Amino acid sequence: MKYISSRDNALYKQLLRLASGRPSRDAANLVLLEGLNLCQAWLQHHGAPVRAVFDAERLDRGGPLRALAEAVGDAASIACEPRLARGLSQVESGQGIYFMVEAPRPDLPEYIDHNCLWLDRIQDPGNVGTLLRTAAAAGIRHAYLSTGTCAAWSPKVLRSAQGAHFAMTLHEQVDLAAAHERLTVPLAATLLEGGEPLFDVPLPERCAWLMGNEGQGASPELAALAQLRVYVPQAPYVESLNVAAAAAICLFEQRRRWLGRAVQAQ
Amino acid sequence: MKYISSRDNALYKQLLRLASGRPSRDAANLVLLEGLNLCQAWLQHHGAPVRAVFDAERLDRGGPLRALAEAVGDAASIACEPRLARGLSQVESGQGIYFMVEAPRPDLPEYIDHNCLWLDRIQDPGNVGTLLRTAAAAGIRHAYLSTGTCAAWSPKVLRSAQGAHFAMTLHEQVDLAAAHERLTVPLAATLLEGGEPLFDVPLPERCAWLMGNEGQGASPELAALAQLRVYVPQAPYVESLNVAAAAAICLFEQRRRWLGRAVQAQ
Numbered sequence: 001m002k003y004i005s006s007r008d009n010a011l012y013k014q015l016l017r018l019a020s021g022r023p024s025r026d027a028a029n030l031v032l033l034e035g036l037n038l039c040q041a042w043l044q045h046h047g048a049p050v051r052a053v054f055d056a057e058r059l060d061r062g063g064p065l066r067a068l069a070e071a072v073g074d075a076a077s078i079a080c081e082p083r084l085a086r087g088l089s090q091v092e093s094g095q096g097i098y099f100m101v102e103a104p105r106p107d108l109p110e111y112i113d114h115n116c117l118w119l120d121r122i123q124d125p126g127n128v129g130t131l132l133r134t135a136a137a138a139g140i141r142h143a144y145l146s147t148g149t150c151a152a153w154s155p156k157v158l159r160s161a162q163g164a165h166f167a168m169t170l171h172e173q174v175d176l177a178a179a180h181e182r183l184t185v186p187l188a189a190t191l192l193e194g195g196e197p198l199f200d201v202p203l204p205e206r207c208a209w210l211m212g213n214e215g216q217g218a219s220p221e222l223a224a225l226a227q228l229r230v231y232v233p234q235a236p237y238v239e240s241l242n243v244a245a246a247a248a249i250c251l252f253e254q255r256r257r258w259l260g261r262a263v264q265a266q
Numbered sequence: 267m268k269y270i271s272s273r274d275n276a277l278y279k280q281l282l283r284l285a286s287g288r289p290s291r292d293a294a295n296l297v298l299l300e301g302l303n304l305c306q307a308w309l310q311h312h313g314a315p316v317r318a319v320f321d322a323e324r325l326d327r328g329g330p331l332r333a334l335a336e337a338v339g340d341a342a343s344i345a346c347e348p349r350l351a352r353g354l355s356q357v358e359s360g361q362g363i364y365f366m367v368e369a370p371r372p373d374l375p376e377y378i379d380h381n382c383l384w385l386d387r388i389q390d391p392g393n394v395g396t397l398l399r400t401a402a403a404a405g406i407r408h409a410y411l412s413t414g415t416c417a418a419w420s421p422k423v424l425r426s427a428q429g430a431h432f433a434m435t436l437h438e439q440v441d442l443a444a445a446h447e448r449l450t451v452p453l454a455a456t457l458l459e460g461g462e463p464l465f466d467v468p469l470p471e472r473c474a475w476l477m478g479n480e481g482q483g484a485s486p487e488l489a490a491l492a493q494l495r496v497y498v499p500q501a502p503y504v505e506s507l508n509v510a511a512a513a514a515i516c517l518f519e520q521r522r523r524w525l526g527r528a529v530q531a532q
Contacts, residue, residue: 232518259499
C-alpha cells in the first residue's frame with residue numbers, strides 16, 4: 001500500500017482540493033467521499049473507488065477501516081500520515097477514511113415518466129442535500145439538477161443528504177427546459193405567489209416536482225411550462241418557507257394521498 | 267454620533283465577539299443582529315437597540331441606513347470605519363448595519379395551552395432556524411427551547427429563521443420535563459421508531475410538538491411523557507428525515523386538517 005507523508009505530494013494536493021469541494025482539474029469528475037457510511041455505501045453500490053485513503057494510525061487499529069482496505073485492495077489503497085489525513089476532514093471528528101471516486105453521470109432517460117424532483121438553481125448545499133434526503137424518504141428515486149444548482153456530489157451536499165445519493169439516480173447540469181420535452185408526467189411547480197393551495201388540488205401519483213432558487217423561486221420560463229401550480233398555505237405575515245421545508249410538505253402530501261389509496265386498495 | 271476607527275476599541279471587541287455567535291461576557295444576554303430586515307424588525311417590535319452600528323461610508327450615502335440612524339437617535343448610534351464594519355459581517359455582501367440588542371427572555375407562562383414547538387437539544391443552528399421559520403409559517407406563535415438547544419438569537423439561527431423571531435415568543439434554556447407540568451395540551455413526540463403513522467392518527471388542534479436531537483431524537487424521559495407518539499411514514503431502506511423536514515410535515519399535516527375544518531365551518 002502506498003504511503004503519503006508529505007503535503008507536497010501531488011496526489012495529496014489533489015485530495016485537498018477535492019475535500020474543499022472544488023472540482024477536479026481533469027475531465028473525470030472526481031469527488032471525495034468522507035466517512036465509513038458513505039465509503040461503505042459506495043463500495044456496495046458502485047464497487048471499488050479510484051483511490052481509498054486511510055489515516056495510517058487508525059488503519060493499523062484494524063476494525064472497519066481494515067475491512068474496507070481489504071475489500072478495496074492494496075493497489076487502490078493509500079495510507080496517509082494522521083495529521084495529513086485529518087487535514088482532509090470536513091467534520092469535527094472524522095473517521096480517517098476517504099474514497100476518491102468518479103461521480104456518476106447517468107444518461108438522461110428518453111422519457112421521464114417517474115415521480116421525480118427537479119431542482120432549479122438551488123444554491124445552498126445544505127438545501128440540496130436536505131431536498132435529496134427528503135425526496136428519498138418520500139420514495140422518489142430520480143432527481144434532475146439544473147445547471148446553476150450546486151454540485152450534488154460535493155462534501156456538504158453528501159453530508160446533509162445522509163445517503164440519499166445511493167437511493168436515487170442523480171442527473172446534474174440538466175437543461176430543465178429541454179428536459180421538459182422528455183417529460184410524460186405533469187410538471188408541478190411550487191410557487192411563492194399564485195397557483196392553487198396544495199391541500200385542495202388533485203395531485204397525480206407521479207409528477208416532476210419543480211423546486212426553485214432560494215431567493216427567486218423557479219425561473220418564470222420553467223414555471224410557465226408547469227401543468228400544476230401550487231403553493232403551501234401559510235400563516236399570514238411571515239416570510240415564505242425554506243425550499244426544503246416546502247418540498248417536504250409537498251412530497252409527503254402526495255405520499256399521504258397515494259399511500260392512503262394503496263392501503264384502501266388492499 | 268460616536269465613531270470607531272480602531273479594532274482595539276473595547277466596544278468593537280465586544281461586537282466582534284457577539285458577531286461570531288459567542289455569548290456576551292456580562293449577564294445582559296446581548297446579541298448582534300445583522301442586516302436591514304432584522305434591524306428594522308427589531309425596531310418595530312422591540313424599540314431602540316442598545317447600540318446601532320453603521321458602516322460610516324454607507325451611512326453617508328443616506329437611504330435606509332440614515333433613516334434607521336434617525337429612528338435610533340445619535341446617543342445609541344455608532345459609525346464604524348468601513349473595514350471594521352465589514353469585519354463584523356457574517357455574510358458575503360453585508361449591508362453595513364448591526365444592532366446590539368438584549369435578547370428577549372420572556373417568563374414561562376403559568377399554563378402552556380397553545381399550539382407550540384418544543385425543541386430538545388437541537389444542535390445545528392441551521393436546523394433551529396428552519397424549525398422556527400417553518401413553525402411560524404404553520405401559524406405557531408410559541409417555541410420552547412431546551413437547555414442544550416443552540417441559542418435562538420445567534421447569528422446563524424437568525425439568518426435561517428428569516429424573521430420568525432419576530433412572529434414568535436421564544437423561551438430558551440427551558441427544562442422541558444419541568445415545563446411539562448404547565449402543559450394543558452397534549453405533548454406530541456415525533457419518533458424514529460414506534461408510535462403511530464402521522465397520517466392515520468387523530469391530531470388535536472393544539473399540542474406541543476416535541477422535536478429531538480439530530481442524532482438521538484428526543485430524550486427517552488421526555489418522549490415517555492408524550493400522549494401522542496407519531497412517526498412520518500417513509501420509503502423503506504433510507505435514512506430518517508432531517509428534523510426540520512419531519513417537523514414541516516407534521517406541522518403542516520396538522521394545519522391541513524384544521525384549515526380544512528375551519529373552511530368547512532364557514
